Amino acid sequence: MTEKKLTKGNIALAEGAIQAGCRFYFGYPITPQNDIPEYLARNLPKNGGTFIPAESEIASINMVMGASASGKRAMTSSSGPGISLMQEGISYLAGSEMPAVIVNIMRCGPGLGGIAPTQGDYNQAVHGGGHGDYRNIVLAPGSVQEMFDLTIRAFELADKYRNPTMIIADAMIGQFQEPCRLTPEKPVEFPEKPWALTGRKGRSPRLLKSLYLGDYEQEEHNLFLKKKYDEIQENEVMVEMQNLDDAELIIVAFGTPARVAKTAISLARAEGLKVGLIRPITLFPFPVKQVFEHSARVKNILVVEMNTGQMVRDVRIAAHKDAAIHFYGRPGGGFPFPDDVLGEIKKALAGGAR
Amino acid sequence: MYYDVIMAGFGGQGIQTISQIVALAAIRKGLNVTYLPSYGVEKRGGRTNVTLVIADEEIGSMVTNHPKCVIAMDAIAVDKYQSQVAPRGLLITNASLVPESMLERKDIEPLPLRCNDEALALGSAQLSNMIALGAFLQRSGILGIGDVESVMDDVTPERLKKTIPANLAAIRRGIEIAANGRGR
Amino acid sequence: MNAIFKRPDNLTDAATHFCPGCTHGIAHRLIAEAMDELGIADRTIGIPGVGCCVFLYRYFPIDALEAPHGRAPACATGMKRAQPDRIIFAYQGDGDMAAIGTSEIIHAANRGENITVFFINNSVYGMTGGQMAPTTLLGQQTTTSPFGRDFKSEGYPIKMAEMLATLEGVAYSTRVSLHSPKHVNQAKKAIRKAFEMQINEMGFSVVEMLSTCNTNWRVSPLEALTMIEREMIPYFPLGVFKERTGKDFL
Numbered sequence: 001m002t003e004k005k006l007t008k009g010n011i012a013l014a015e016g017a018i019q020a021g022c023r024f025y026f027g028y029p030i031t032p033q034n035d036i037p038e039y040l041a042r043n044l045p046k047n048g049g050t051f052i053p054a055e056s057e058i059a060s061i062n063m064v065m066g067a068s069a070s071g072k073r074a075m076t077s078s079s080g081p082g083i084s085l086m087q088e089g090i091s092y093l094a095g096s097e098m099p100a101v102i103v104n105i106m107r108c109g110p111g112l113g114g115i116a117p118t119q120g121d122y123n124q125a126v127h128g129g130g131h132g133d134y135r136n137i138v139l140a141p142g143s144v145q146e147m148f149d150l151t152i153r154a155f156e157l158a159d160k161y162r163n164p165t166m167i168i169a170d171a172m173i174g175q176f177q178e179p180c181r182l183t184p185e186k187p188v189e190f191p192e193k194p195w196a197l198t199g200r201k202g203r204s205p206r207l208l209k210s211l212y213l214g215d216y217e218q219e220e221h222n223l224f225l226k227k228k229y230d231e232i233q234e235n236e237v238m239v240e241m242q243n244l245d246d247a248e249l250i251i252v253a254f255g256t257p258a259r260v261a262k263t264a265i266s267l268a269r270a271e272g273l274k275v276g277l278i279r280p281i282t283l284f285p286f287p288v289k290q291v292f293e294h295s296a297r298v299k300n301i302l303v304v305e306m307n308t309g310q311m312v313r314d315v316r317i318a319a320h321k322d323a324a325i326h327f328y329g330r331p332g333g334g335f336p337f338p339d340d341v342l343g344e345i346k347k348a349l350a351g352g353a354r
Numbered sequence: 355m356y357y358d359v360i361m362a363g364f365g366g367q368g369i370q371t372i373s374q375i376v377a378l379a380a381i382r383k384g385l386n387v388t389y390l391p392s393y394g395v396e397k398r399g400g401r402t403n404v405t406l407v408i409a410d411e412e413i414g415s416m417v418t419n420h421p422k423c424v425i426a427m428d429a430i431a432v433d434k435y436q437s438q439v440a441p442r443g444l445l446i447t448n449a450s451l452v453p454e455s456m457l458e459r460k461d462i463e464p465l466p467l468r469c470n471d472e473a474l475a476l477g478s479a480q481l482s483n484m485i486a487l488g489a490f491l492q493r494s495g496i497l498g499i500g501d502v503e504s505v506m507d508d509v510t511p512e513r514l515k516k517t518i519p520a521n522l523a524a525i526r527r528g529i530e531i532a533a534n535g536r537g538r
Numbered sequence: 539m540n541a542i543f544k545r546p547d548n549l550t551d552a553a554t555h556f557c558p559g560c561t562h563g564i565a566h567r568l569i570a571e572a573m574d575e576l577g578i579a580d581r582t583i584g585i586p587g588v589g590c591c592v593f594l595y596r597y598f599p600i601d602a603l604e605a606p607h608g609r610a611p612a613c614a615t616g617m618k619r620a621q622p623d624r625i626i627f628a629y630q631g632d633g634d635m636a637a638i639g640t641s642e643i644i645h646a647a648n649r650g651e652n653i654t655v656f657f658i659n660n661s662v663y664g665m666t667g668g669q670m671a672p673t674t675l676l677g678q679q680t681t682t683s684p685f686g687r688d689f690k691s692e693g694y695p696i697k698m699a700e701m702l703a704t705l706e707g708v709a710y711s712t713r714v715s716l717h718s719p720k721h722v723n724q725a726k727k728a729i730r731k732a733f734e735m736q737i738n739e740m741g742f743s744v745v746e747m748l749s750t751c752n753t754n755w756r757v758s759p760l761e762a763l764t765m766i767e768r769e770m771i772p773y774f775p776l777g778v779f780k781e782r783t784g785k786d787f788l
Contacts, residue, residue, distance in 0.1 A: 052615065063613070064616060065613050070616070074616065177377070177389035199581035259416060338418070
């Protein structure tokens with residue numbers, strides 16, 4: 001086994017992309033994700049890849065579309081405002097069934113916001129962003145190792161389902177460093193792409209499009225997409241669960257707040273408070289079954305996020321109807337420290353299971 | 355074992371260097387480590403700080419507002435982080451730049467070291483960070499000089515390799531000062 | 539028996555959705571003929587913009603990618619970089635290229651992307667019902683310039699071929715017209731030359747074609763053709779604005 005190297009989250013992600021076989025990156029600078037293009041500008045050409053500093057995020061996502069339509073693995077990365085500009089392209093990618101990996105190292109918003117860490121783009125990634133009836137596959141790394149591993153997985157899932165896959169991480173996950181294994185855990189999967197536009201030679205012409213003007217064509221297409229999303233929901237949930245067996249309270253959190261929650265849970269358990277954790281790793285598909293099953297028994301949930309409660313709705317939908325749901329959030333750059341979360345744990349337990 | 359430390363100062367004081375040394379030495383020892391540097395605007399302001407968590411268990415939070423130790427290499431760092439040190443925690447300050455009158459808390463252990471002066475005595479003001487690192491090793495007890503020695507080659511860029519013996523001498527000096535309880 | 543006139547191999551027999559009198563169909567035919575002559579259709583991928591050109595894939599039996607409005611040059615960039623040995627062309631209208639897509643066209647041209655762009659300038663938004671475009675002539679009435687385009691409010695018609703010719707990355711920039719047999723022949727040569735530029739890896743090539751939109755101009759097809767001669771060409775002069783003859787890159 002190779003030695004783990006102290007690695008910054010953004011760098012692990014960029015290296016993960018290269019090792020996933022991504023050879024095309026297009027992007028526009030924005031803090032706090034600049035380590036990604038800077039790393040790839042240097043390292044993609046060494047691996048036979050192409051890096052283009054695009055004129056805008058709009059151009060970036062459309063260049064990704066062109067490379068992806070060619071059957072190649074392509075990626076772009078940005079943060080809040082830049083991701084907003086990409087939404088048109090992401091919608092087209094979903095509608096035309098093209099894979100792509102889009103990385104959002106989240107900064108504060110709305111507007112220009114700040115560069116402090118946040119999870120304010122949860123709804124944009126998980127519930128929409130662009131126009132039309134579509135879903136992104138959304139992965140939420142919680143460690144530097146996951147920045148590497150989930151980037152590889154993002155490419156595999158995007159190709160498998162011919163669907164845009166977003167990786168969303170707060171700036172903390174992008175900027176901090178941990179020991180990381182920078183080789184794939186298992187051989188990277190490369191699904192066939194019998195749809196790629198490579199020129200018609202020896203076959204009939206292919207078309208990638210999202211325009212459906214005929215009667216009911218669009219509806220048929222959207223129902224087809226819905227079936228695909230259901231399949232993703234059924235097969236691709238990734239979730240980490242800790243300390244649930246005896247839990248009297250479940251924390252649901254992703255990314256940095258999940259890390260903080262782990263420390264808070266240790267502090268709580270040292271005081272005899274029985275708290276467990278459900279950490280969604282896939283935000284779409286959301287771990288609906290896991291949240292339901294455990295909340296049916298525990299019935300007391302604390303959602304911790306670095307926003308004003310965007311995931312709470314998904315937890316509410318998934319949770320048992322009798323579960324009480326508490327929320328603690330620090331939006332816009334404020335940070336939930338372990339003892340803050342411990343305080344919220346105590347409040348939630350004192351409130352009891354309704 | 356669970357240990358968290360914030361190291362802070364201004365750019366050029368070698369905060370990143372000593373925190374890299376500690377992080378790598380801890381990894382080599384088989385410990386888990388998280389390393390969180392300042393970034394973006396804060397970095398551009400010339401400030402630098404690093405939050406390090408070192409543990410033999412899984413590390414949850416990579417941020418802390420009650421670190422067991424703060425290494426404050428200038429007065430601004432003391433101003434910002436003194437209040438955060440956990441009760442009975444350790445506050446290592448660079449007394450060459452921080453007046454002792456700033457050390458107000460009675461419930462923590464202050465360790466003022468004249469890092470710049472000690473470094474100059476060893477031949478270069480650039481060694482001040484290593485003085486602080488030595489004191490940190492001695493007081494925290496999480497790593498020994500041997501752990502640090504074995505990673506110096508890896509953390510030192512090629513053009514600075516010749517400075518390794520001087521750095522190690524400065525770390526030893528820091529250990530010595532802290533062991534003698536100087537600066538209390 | 540020798541056929542002296544036939545449908546090009548690379549034009550399908552689908553009835554077009556274009557209005558009677560529209561010269562989009564001529565542009566399509568010329569592109570198909572050029573693909574026939576150059577023998578490139580097997581390795582050519584077309585990228586239509588949004589607007590009347592969007593159904594390009596019905597008429598060319600080649601691989602095609604439907605780009606978002608204005609973004610075809612960016613899509614073409616990604617595609618050409620991914621497959622440098624394929625021939626990639628974008629086909630854009632004036633709303634697509636000269637309004638919403640100015641950023642993408644200028645930067646693709648400026649990078650010298652080795653792609654070909656066909657630009658249909660008919661001075662209005664056709665598909666959406668004849669609204670004012672950046673190329674709408676001064677005084678021209680459209681549904682959104684009902685009193686005629688006024689430079690004080692809407693500025694002047696934008697000259698894309700001239701503007702793009704100023705960029706170092708451009709190998710070939712020309713403006714042709716589709717309103718008479720003579721001009722159609724010239725347009726054919728330009729289209730062929732633009733493809734050849736790409737085949738020879740000379741850099742970015744663009745052919746602006748003055749085209750009719752008799753429906754939205756509210757005139758007969760015949761009158762529309764004379765309007766190109768009478769009103770468009772005086773403002774949008776025909777000619778080659780840039781032509782690289784060797785690989786004389788900076």
